[in-house]
Amino acid sequence: MNAIPGAWDWLTTSANWQGESGVWHRLGEHLYFSGVTLAVACLLALPLALWLGHIGKGGALAVNVSNVGRAVPTLAVLVLLTLTPLGEHGDLPTLIALVLFAVPPLLTNAYIGMREVDRSVVEAARGMGMSGGQVFRRVELPLAYPLVMTGLRSAAVQVVATATLAAMAGEGGLGRIITAGFNLQNTPQVVAGAFLVAALALLVEGVLVVAGRVCDPSPAARLGAGGLGRGRGAS
Helix, strand or coil: CCHHHHHHHHHCCHHHHCCCCCHHHHHHHHHHHHHHHHHHHHHHHHHHHHHHHHHCCCHHHHHHHHHHHHHCCHHHHHHHHHCCHHHHCCCHHHHHHHHHHHHHHHHHHHHHHHHCCCHHHHHHHHHCCCCHHHHHHHHHHHHHHHHHHHHHHHHHHHHHHHHHHHHHHCCCCCHHHHHHHHHCCCHHHHHHHHHHHHHHHHHHHHHHHHHHHHHCCHHHHHHHHHHHHHHHHHC
16 A cells, blocks of 8 residues: 555654644644643543542442443534533633543542452541551552553543544544544545554553553552551451
């Protein structure tokens, strides 16, 4: 197929990386949409999910309600939002649609991570005199951390891939390279744009994997939790 060599030629042409329609500018727009979306989604979903998981009430309902959003295509939400008065506020409809798409994996994984913490370990920590806040910070949160990070990685990759839809609303991002290729009937450009989106998604996931390992508080917490569980079992 000529599309693959043509895409390579497109990517290695310096003129395609310069200017407002160039790769660097579109990449910056794409990172803006993805970064703002993830930040807002984390602020909305993680505190709620962690708190509900800690108290053990209302979490299943919240997860089911948030998962309803997965049944609605993001493009449909984006189109509907652009037809409302929100459509007059630039990139706001795109950001709202992406946030609604990013919340479910964050909320679900964080809540499940908290609820899957061994209850005997939690009770042992409380029996040692830890307050609710100490149990949350020193036992539950570190042990739930792997699933929380899994949700974050899943949301990040999905958002990076779905942010290409911003082009459908006339906004920027790497999706504009793809739509421009379709408009010009330039298949190599379409393939090049798709490659850039896929490469960015893989890069983001790789960065989050490394960051997750560097920031992981759970090894020491797991050792402490194991000691708590054994101590309670021996009592």
